[in-house]
Amino acid sequence: MPSSPTSTASSNGLPSTTPSMACTSILDNDLYKFTMQQAVLQHYPHTPCSYHFTNRSPLRARLPRAALPWLQQKIDSMADLRLTKDERRFLEARCPYLTGSYLDWLEGEFRFCPSEEVKVQWKTGGGSLVIQSEPGSPRIDGSSGDQKEAPMTNNSGLNTRVSELQHQHGHTTGKNKEEIVEITIQGEWAQVILYEVPILALVSEAFFRFGDQDWSYHGQFESARAKSERLVAAGASFAEFGTRRRRDYETQRIVIQGLIAGSASAKKNGSGECVAMTASEAIAAGKGFLTGTSNLHFAHILDLPPIGTMAHEWFMGTAAILGDASLANAEALTRWAQTYPRQVLGIALTDTFTTSAFLKTFRGTLARDWIGVRHDSGDAFEFMDRMISHYDQDPLVGEEMRRKKKIVFSDGLDTDLAIRLYEAAVQKGIGATFGIGTHFTNDYSHLSGEAEGGKREKSPAMNIVIKLHSCAGRECVKLSDDHGKESGSPEAVSQVKQQLTTLG
Template identity: 35%
Template sequence: MARLISILDNDFYKFTMQNAVIQLFPKVKAKYQFINRGKHKFPAGFAEILRAAIDSLATLALTKEEKSFFAENCPYIDAPYFDFLQGYRYDPDEVTITQNGGDLSVKIEGYWYRTILWEVPIMSLICELYYEVTGQKRVSDEEVVQIVESKMNKYDKLKITIADFGTRRRHSFEVHDLVIKTLCQHPSKTFIGTSNVFLAMRHATKTIGTHAHEWFMFHAAKYGYKMANLLGLEHWSDVYRGDLGIALSDTYTTEAFFKQFDKKLTKLFDGVRHDSGDAIEFAQKTIHHYASKGINPLSKTIVFSDGLDYQKVEKISSFCNGKIGYSFGIGTDFTNDVGLERMNIVLKMVETLPEDGEWTPVIKLSDEPLKHTGDPQEIEMAIRYLQLDEHA
């Protein structure tokens, strides 16, 4: 049965956010909830199987080799964090799992600095166990390699750079490991790294990532929607002082983001990440924003990461070429292209308890309205408050 073999088998931005939370918000609590967007039906007994896999994570611990790799490759993270991570253990009591027929419920609750690491491993376990328990057979290892090589040969011709962002909804660790091995052995400079820290160490490539939506969702709960992006980025720069400089733009829509992305932040951050909505429209808005601040768009980068495949990448790169810097983070099209239906699931923060505050619902307003997450009444209120008429 599926299980993780390393505490670093997680996305890099989970660790960078954890470090920042420890420094700035150590008393904050958080709740997370599994969202089954694809309405997948789970077989009887799945909750018990997932429970056993999650319980097994309590034995994971950062090894000396992993600690050395992480510290050497991330000099912008202070040494005390790696000592903390060496002593960190997953606490399965923070996770509640129930099943009603084919419907699965997963909820997480605890201090934010601890619970922040659960999302990615739980999602990857759900995917891998789902394929295992339902007896679905993937293509062979040889075919996986051929699929990856075929894609890379096409990407090479576009003269672009790409990274792997596919941990959360991968088919399995075995496939993910094989994909990264194949990407690293491919004879070009197109592939530049992976968001998965353990696989970056195993295959001697670069760790890629900065922060995720939950960073800004918390800031909205504590400081309000109109200040969430501004203070989220200010606090990020307080911790990382210019490193890890790709800003996530769509937690409360790109429209709201650029209103708060003032000249100081626009100059400080290396670029922005696109994760929902029309990519070309986003590129146009981003180019206009930089130009309006007197900044050459070619000195900045957009990292595109929204459900990419070759056709989307080709269209985006054709538009951006010569206008702005660009790169791509590709997820399940690398790690779950094995001849089976890909799972459409997420696990999101749903409430947070700021220090000296009260439990507050948190939401995400995507540039794609169908991908809004959170309490519907809170979503409507935020849309009105941010004056986002086109999303109503």
């Protein structure tokens, strides 16, 4: 096995003066942003939209003001990014579903214009507050039971009420009401769709440059390799999905190299380094394997398959354009299949307006033809049982075909949970694969403080998102199967829920 790669940055934290490789390639982004960009260009060209940033845990991990100049400079520098000839050749070879006309546009016409499209500012109070700072702690409203972090909406009355509750229960100080970063993105959907993932990655890196610096790269390669080895030994196939909440660019590089080492075969590449097992090699050996990475840049430079299909915004934007969420799932799937025929990217995301609503549409030829589904919220084991039952009861699918279907699990996974889900899928007779993010690219402990039981206190990742806020002049809504992942004003959420009742 290869030894741990040497980091070019400091071993203790990441000094604010250390140069960053983040966003120095247009491909330092997730594949599904590009697949959606191509679909948006085909179906919804020149559609105006906006995105809003939310920190779901500002009481635990708030970006310090000192980070703003660095963050602003990195965002501004995105204007210099271009698709290079070498990167285009990589996309042509690895992503043949991206058409020549789209790649011509991406290379020749597309440019980031952050000075016109992105606004970063500090906001006093409001917008990004949360009902509580840690899942599992007593609820802030005084009732019993656990509650995951829930982002605030733009409803000022609701924000005021939660602020009052936080003050009553000691969760907010005067300082916590200040210096909350607000990021908005606005422009034509196809033009601004690529900002989300790199800006999230930059916000996370900024926090660990200027905020929490009590950490080290030491052991990251070994930890990633050990996780990979466990998954491979269990028979589970898995991909790295960690760009948006990575600690920094260097962490993701080290971690992916560790995952490759843990999933390596005996053969070596031209440089004499071990390379990841191919699917056929792993299956023949009865092992799991690293399927690839969602990050196109690392797929390029580390010779891995790029992994990804669609995100919630494809359904959210479609619903807003149609003006009726009850029609959105079917329309989004139909238009996606027009852009990507023959199920080349045939994994459907189920939970944008709840899986219950999705399955009322996902029947017959849709259930039969789509390769599988992606789970991204709610109880994963219950979801598995639900999909098995749904497939088995559909006359165009049935039990035999169901066994060839696939579930991609991607919600808050760690190694243990992925292995348990894989074992359950094998037992119950359905395919399962895993997209693992933060557990790979932001799994750190603090260096200081007393170690309890041999383990130090976790240095937690930021819980941050950028969501499509409006599209074609209408507010966008996401319901999810997890209350903590909802987005949209109470009025818009209520309207969408009412529309969904027409599904029966």
